[in-house]
Amino acid sequence: MISSAAVRPSTKANTWGDKRYNNYNHYLRERYGQRVYKVSLHGGFTCPNRDGSKGYGGCIYCNNDSFVPPYIHAEMPVQEQLAASIPFLQQRYGADKYIAYFQAYSNTYDELEKLKRLYEAAVDHPNVVGLDIGTRSDCVDEALLDYLAALNERVHVTLEYGIESVHDESLEWMNRGHDFQSVVDAVALTKRHGLSVGGHIILGFPVETREMMLETGLAANRLDLDFLKIHQLHVVEKTVLAKRYRDEPFPMFTPEEYVHLVCDILERLNPEIVLQRLFGEAPPELLIAPRWGHTIPELLYMVELEFVRRGTWQGIYYTKVD
Numbered sequence: 001m002i003s004s005a006a007v008r009p010s011t012k013a014n015t016w017g018d019k020r021y022n023n024y025n026h027y028l029r030e031r032y033g034q035r036v037y038k039v040s041l042h043g044g045f046t047c048p049n050r051d052g053s054k055g056y057g058g059c060i061y062c063n064n065d066s067f068v069p070p071y072i073h074a075e076m077p078v079q080e081q082l083a084a085s086i087p088f089l090q091q092r093y094g095a096d097k098y099i100a101y102f103q104a105y106s107n108t109y110d111e112l113e114k115l116k117r118l119y120e121a122a123v124d125h126p127n128v129v130g131l132d133i134g135t136r137s138d139c140v141d142e143a144l145l146d147y148l149a150a151l152n153e154r155v156h157v158t159l160e161y162g163i164e165s166v167h168d169e170s171l172e173w174m175n176r177g178h179d180f181q182s183v184v185d186a187v188a189l190t191k192r193h194g195l196s197v198g199g200h201i202i203l204g205f206p207v208e209t210r211e212m213m214l215e216t217g218l219a220a221n222r223l224d225l226d227f228l229k230i231h232q233l234h235v236v237e238k239t240v241l242a243k244r245y246r247d248e249p250f251p252m253f254t255p256e257e258y259v260h261l262v263c264d265i266l267e268r269l270n271p272e273i274v275l276q277r278l279f280g281e282a283p284p285e286l287l288i289a290p291r292w293g294h295t296i297p298e299l300l301y302m303v304e305l306e307f308v309r310r311g312t313w314q315g316i317y318y319t320k321v322d
Contacts, residue, residue, distance in 0.1 A: 020313035037095035044074035045105040049177035060240035078121040099130035137186035160198035204233030206250035217265035231280035271315030
């Protein structure tokens with residue numbers, strides 16, 4: 001059972017910049033003293049639950065076309081992807097420094113020498129100050145982490161693990177191919193190598209209760225994550241989940257329900273954990289549900305309004321876990 005019995009530390013709201021939660025933009029400005037932006041890169045990877053190593057088809061909700069920028073392709077060398085992306089980001093966001101983000105599929109799932117070539121090509125760019133690698137807990141080992149620990153002396157390296165849920169029955173339902181203990185072990189090993197660790201979770205699986213989703217969100221505390229991404233479940237075209245949803249639609253969050261759950265999680269989350277994302281988005285031509293009709297800035301404003309209404313903020317009910 002999730003408890004909210006912790007004593008509030010103060011009647012004055014904690015804020016990070018203009019937000020009541022420890023947001024990524026504030027963190028980047030504090031760390032680098034200027035605007036820094038993530039630039040997505042495609043390394044041409046796959047996943048062990050796609051290529052037959054552990055299964056086929058990937059996670060039932062996954063269509064990488066729903067979040068990979070259309071102007072980068074796996075066939076392009078990393079240097080060309082950076083050359084295509086950075087001028088656009090400079091013009092649109094005014095960013096001068098970048099974090100190279102290997103995003104699509106499992107970006108440590110290959111031979112170490114190939115991984116080194118890709119990562120080195122990214123961090124060699126003079127405007128790249130960090131490396132963020134999205135991967136799975138079953139796709140790391142000591143040799144890779146030893147190398148990344150050395151690379152961390154040059155640029156700030158973060159490994160971002162897809163956690164999705166802490167419930168093994170949910171992981172099996174989604175065809176994940178590993179259990180939650182795999183995540184626990186990988187995060188601990190990564191932390192022992194002195195690397196920053198992020199986690200990605202999804203809220204809204206139809207096989208989970210609200211209490212189960214709260215448990216997934218708060219696992220970030222006992223995992224001692226540095227960063228957390230929260231994403232509402234999307235049903236997108238060309239996925240197993242899309243077929244299931246069309247055959248037998250299941251309830252999905254309204255924006256208000258989702259915002260309430262996110263605030264419940266953040267109130268109990270370690271205030272040192274940086275939130276990189278609270279909402280996901282997918283191209284309208286691929287998104288089946290939920291169609292909320294709100295932009296991300298509008299949804300983030302709803303979070304702020306809910307915190308103000310409650311008189312709370314991230315970590316107000318946090319109690320340290322041993």
